[in-house]
Amino acid sequence: MAAQKTQAIVIRTFPLKEFHKIITFYTPDFGKVKAVAYGVKSPKSKLGGSLELLNHGTLLFQHRENRELQNITDFNLIDGFDVVRSDFTRITYGCYFAELVESIASEGVANPEIFDLLRTTYQFLPHADDVPLLARGFEIKFLDCAGYAPELSRCVHCGSDVQGATANRFGIAFSIRYGGVLCVDCKNRDGAAFTITPGSCELLKMLRKSEWERFNRIRASTRNHQELKRGLGSFIEYHTERTLKSLRFIENVLD
Numbered sequence: 646m647a648a649q650k651t652q653a654i655v656i657r658t659f660p661l662k663e664f665h666k667i668i669t670f671y672t673p674d675f676g677k678v679k680a681v682a683y684g685v686k687s688p689k690s691k692l693g694g695s696l697e698l699l700n701h702g703t704l705l706f707q708h709r710e711n712r713e714l715q716n717i718t719d720f721n722l723i724d725g726f727d728v729v730r731s732d733f734t735r736i737t738y739g740c741y742f743a744e745l746v747e748s749i750a751s752e753g754v755a756n757p758e759i760f761d762l763l764r765t766t767y768q769f770l771p772h773a774d775d776v777p778l779l780a781r782g783f784e785i786k787f788l789d790c791a792g793y794a795p796e797l798s799r800c801v802h803c804g805s806d807v808q809g810a811t812a813n814r815f816g817i818a819f820s821i822r823y824g825g826v827l828c829v830d831c832k833n834r835d836g837a838a839f840t841i842t843p844g845s846c847e848l849l850k851m852l853r854k855s856e857w858e859r860f861n862r863i864r865a866s867t868r869n870h871q872e873l874k875r876g877l878g879s880f881i882e883y884h885t886e887r888t889l890k891s892l893r894f895i896e897n898v899l900d
């Protein structure tokens with residue numbers, strides 16, 4: 646058993662009996678960390694309000710190898726993203742990002758890029774002009790960091806370029822099964838592939854590489870929004886093997 650200190654973001658909380666909670670953190674050094682916060686719901690608990698979903702802080706815990714649940718020693722809040730919490734749409738999307746990370750990321754595997762992506766996304770979230778577009782940006786960046794990124798530049802079957810006049814005229818396809826785009830000639834190889842315009846494919850490449858500071862300069866049409874939401878949503882469902890509750894909530898309440 647070793648005392649460990651790391652930055653962490655709360656990505657899931659779950660009640661345990663009357664006074665305790667199971668907290669899942671995302672950390673740069675240990676990936677996902679699941680831990681018990683004993684007595685956290687008691688009025689005397691010093692951890693009281695600090696372990697809310699999305700909170701970013703410094704976590705101290707006793708690390709025990711091969712144990713599913715770790716033991717929290719302390720959590721010092723760095724940022725509670727209060728501006729995000731004051732806006733229903735933004736906090737709802739914030740919870741979706743946490744659930745997405747929780748559903749795919751591994752326990753005990755360091756991935757500082759995922760941690761930085763989550764932290765910088767929550768910092769930028771209050772300033773985003775187009776929140777659903779930010780969500781598509783988060784999805785493609787997260788898939789990239791987690792090693793599931795789809796191929797967007799070349800046809801995943803024949804390797805040819807997917808841009809050009811023919812592609813513009815006939816459309817290309819986004820295939821979950823092949824893990825990327827199929828050109829005009831190959832798009833019928835996967836009957837379940839979605840048709841997308843080459844413009845949406847280019848936009849997705851732009852979302853993938855753009856820093857958050859430049860994000861509000863990117864514009865998307867209604868069609869771009871529809872195509873990217875459907876394509877990325879299905880791609881994520883395929884990899885998580887489940888429908889994310891928060892995404893379903895966004896579709897029912899916000900869309």
Ligand SMILES: [Zn+2]
Pocket residue numbers: 800801802803804805827828829830831832
């Ligand atoms: Zn092809």
